[in-house]
Amino acid sequence: MTPALAVSARERQNRYGHPGLVVWFTGLSGAGKTTLSTRLERRLFDKGRLAYALDGDAVRAGLCRDLGFSARDRRENVRRAGEVAGLLADAGFIVLAAFISPFRSEREAIRSALPPGRFAEVFVNAPLATCEGRDVKGLYQRARAQQLPEFTGISSPYEAPLTPDLELRTDQEGIEACLEKLNALVEDRLKL
Amino acid sequence: MTPALAVSARERQNRYGHPGLVVWFTGLSGAGKTTLSTRLERRLFDKGRLAYALDGDAVRAGLCRDLGFSARDRRENVRRAGEVAGLLADAGFIVLAAFISPFRSEREAIRSALPPGRFAEVFVNAPLATCEGRDVKGLYQRARAQQLPEFTGISSPYEAPLTPDLELRTDQEGIEACLEKLNALVEDRLKL
Numbered sequence: 001m002t003p004a005l006a007v008s009a010r011e012r013q014n015r016y017g018h019p020g021l022v023v024w025f026t027g028l029s030g031a032g033k034t035t036l037s038t039r040l041e042r043r044l045f046d047k048g049r050l051a052y053a054l055d056g057d058a059v060r061a062g063l064c065r066d067l068g069f070s071a072r073d074r075r076e077n078v079r080r081a082g083e084v085a086g087l088l089a090d091a092g093f094i095v096l097a098a099f100i101s102p103f104r105s106e107r108e109a110i111r112s113a114l115p116p117g118r119f120a121e122v123f124v125n126a127p128l129a130t131c132e133g134r135d136v137k138g139l140y141q142r143a144r145a146q147q148l149p150e151f152t153g154i155s156s157p158y159e160a161p162l163t164p165d166l167e168l169r170t171d172q173e174g175i176e177a178c179l180e181k182l183n184a185l186v187e188d189r190l191k192l
Numbered sequence: 193m194t195p196a197l198a199v200s201a202r203e204r205q206n207r208y209g210h211p212g213l214v215v216w217f218t219g220l221s222g223a224g225k226t227t228l229s230t231r232l233e234r235r236l237f238d239k240g241r242l243a244y245a246l247d248g249d250a251v252r253a254g255l256c257r258d259l260g261f262s263a264r265d266r267r268e269n270v271r272r273a274g275e276v277a278g279l280l281a282d283a284g285f286i287v288l289a290a291f292i293s294p295f296r297s298e299r300e301a302i303r304s305a306l307p308p309g310r311f312a313e314v315f316v317n318a319p320l321a322t323c324e325g326r327d328v329k330g331l332y333q334r335a336r337a338q339q340l341p342e343f344t345g346i347s348s349p350y351e352a353p354l355t356p357d358l359e360l361r362t363d364q365e366g367i368e369a370c371l372e373k374l375n376a377l378v379e380d381r382l383k384l
Contacts, residue, residue, distance in 0.1 A: 041199055
């Protein structure tokens, strides 16, 4: 074992110009999590940052494909996503993690597992009626038709953040305005 | 949704100077997987590469802390590790993954899930007696005392690679010689 040779977080930070960070987007399906995290990834990448959008759908299709949508499986889904986000942040990335992540306790567990200041919770908030009206993936229609059991907001609870680091009302604010706020949040955290 | 804005693998490759890659170190406990992957991480980092050593012990302590050592849990442990390595490679990293990963089928599944040429299997090969003689973590002693059930090489099988991309006999070759071969393997793959 040669631990002295391992690449340290400090060395990575010096190389990349910024520390690792997890920006956690939580909210209902259709609230705009993926849209915003993808746009923020683009913006950070174009500025020369190491940024990676970690999307709930992709993780569901791979790492968590053994899991369903019971409360227990949702908790495990978010736990694993948090672990992966932590690894990516450890590797030096600004991770933009977009997960419904309906339960407060799992989101707080991810915050607790990361170094202080290295987790920012973004509440992507749009009223259920707005999300249901958008219904980009047709999921709400299926949930109302009882074809999707335990659907967050319809037949499974969503616990809104009590003190998010940032709240975005995507039914009231445009994408560019939201991105400005996100960018300010990230730049603020990278200075810490 | 604005998929056209997503950062592509090609853009990442242009930025970082190389594509993502998974180098998978398999072998018995004590064979030298972590030593070699850590040393290779250092070497690649010092050359300006994006490199990250993903270690079995760290993953066991985090992402896979719900898993034990039954054949079923070992398969799941390696499956998840492969998914995470794939995500890190997708983000652009040269991932140096050190996992006993005793079963051929799980290793091959990881190869199959990655783009062609983006997975290299390294068989870190030392005879059981050599590994047991090193016993850095004292695990073999505990396994022989039947305090560790299902220990690879003692009470649980290890399926050696049939056609590894590289085989390193760490009982016969020194660390520097092994690193030269690993470096050549990585450089070769990055050219593809």
